[in-house]
Amino acid sequence: xxxxxxxxxxxxxxxxxxxxxxxxxxxxxxxxxxxxxxxxxxxxxxxxxxxxxxxxxxxxxxxxxxxxxxxxxxxxxxxxxxxxxxxxxxxxxxxxxxxxxxxxxxxxxxxxxxxxxxxxxxxxxxxxxxxxxxxxxxxxxxxxxxxxxxxxxxxxxxxxxxxxxxxxxxxxxxxxxxxxxxxxxxxxxxxxxxxxxxxxxxxxxxxxxxxxxxxxxxxxxxxxxxxxxxxxxxxxxxxxxxxxxxxxxxxxxxxxxxxxxxxxxxxxxxxxxxxxxxxxxxxxxxxxxxxxxxxxxxxxxxxxxxxxxxxxxxxxxxxxxxxxxxx
Numbered sequence: 001x002x003x004x005x006x007x008x009x010x011x012x013x014x015x016x017x018x019x020x021x022x023x024x025x026x027x028x029x030x031x032x033x034x035x036x037x038x039x040x041x042x043x044x045x046x047x048x049x050x051x052x053x054x055x056x057x058x059x060x061x062x063x064x065x066x067x068x069x070x071x072x073x074x075x076x077x078x079x080x081x082x083x084x085x086x087x088x089x090x091x092x093x094x095x096x097x098x099x100x101x102x103x104x105x106x107x108x109x110x111x112x113x114x115x116x117x118x119x120x121x122x123x124x125x126x127x128x129x130x131x132x133x134x135x136x137x138x139x140x141x142x143x144x145x146x147x148x149x150x151x152x153x154x155x156x157x158x159x160x161x162x163x164x165x166x167x168x169x170x171x172x173x174x175x176x177x178x179x180x181x182x183x184x185x186x187x188x189x190x191x192x193x194x195x196x197x198x199x200x201x202x203x204x205x206x207x208x209x210x211x212x213x214x215x216x217x218x219x220x221x222x223x224x225x226x227x228x229x230x231x232x233x234x235x236x237x238x239x240x241x242x243x244x245x246x247x248x249x250x251x252x253x254x255x256x257x258x259x260x261x262x263x264x265x266x267x268x269x270x271x272x273x274x275x276x277x278x279x280x281x282x283x284x285x286x287x288x289x290x291x292x293x294x295x296x297x298x299x300x301x302x303x304x305x306x307x308x309x310x311x312x313x314x315x316x317x318x319x320x321x322x323x324x325x326x327x
Contacts, residue, residue, distance in 0.1 A: 033277025059302035068306030119148025126219035130196035137201035
């Protein structure tokens with residue numbers, strides 16, 4: 001009788017470190033940009049009556065011999081119900097036989113791989129000496145963004161920009177205690193100019209900072225905006241930056257940070273310098289001087305989920321993690 005292995009959040013956390021996840025992102029983005037992975041643009045299903053939406057994200061990797069599918073349900077009213085904004089699952093199947101192999105907590109994988117993707121981009125594009133991080137957002141994505149940036153750069157100070165004073169203060173205390181570094185709540189927008197690296201992990205429909213506060217040489221990770229109407233980054237900053245994306249096709253269909261200024265004629269599609277995978281392959285250079293602003297725009301890609309899930313499926317079989325369920 002066929003079985004499927006079910007992995008919980010705890011199973012995943014014990015099996016893969018942030019450093020390992022960042023290395024897996026390198027493999028995934030190289031496969032994506034070299035044509036060794038098939039990743040359609042995700043299907044976005046609005047749930048009008050409930051104000052939410054469901055996202056379906058498939059990916060196929062011949063290198064792994066596996067097919068992955070993530071289903072993400074977004075419910076904006078859930079925090080008021082005491083429930084998570086995001087519910088998600090990831091399924092991995094054998095590509096040859098179609099046999100389902102594993103089912104995993106997709107919320108944790110999403111946060112982990114999103115943080116790891118930004119960590120990889122920061123490792124590739126930011127100045128090696130970067131020591132000050134500005135974080136916009138205080139949710140689960142902000143946690144893994146910070147962990148990833150601290151993994152690849154010698155961060156000594158974190159400036160947190162949050163909407164809720166209560167949540168921001170809790171994030172500040174929790175982060176300072178975990179990493180033993182100076183973590184402060186921003187008191188003025190001008191403090192952003194101190195940052196070497198900026199991460200935006202919000203659901204804002206409008207830019208979360210002013211272009212005038214970005215210092216030369218800053219690296220920016222924009223990971224919160226995933227719809228054409230969502231913009232976290234000022235158009236002026238995008239226009240002035242070297243823009244690197246996870247996948248051109250997906251960003252040109254989903255990333256409001258690019259779609260909105262392109263539709264206004266601020267710049268055109270050619271302003272996208274490269275996919276991150278193209279830099280990793282060596283097709284183009286990354287940062288070329290210490291004064292240029294670099295901007296990594298990611299809407300999230302299913303290959304990121306698959307490379308992590310494939311690693312976890314193998315590890316789980318080897319170490320008998322999770323629970324096997326008969327189908």
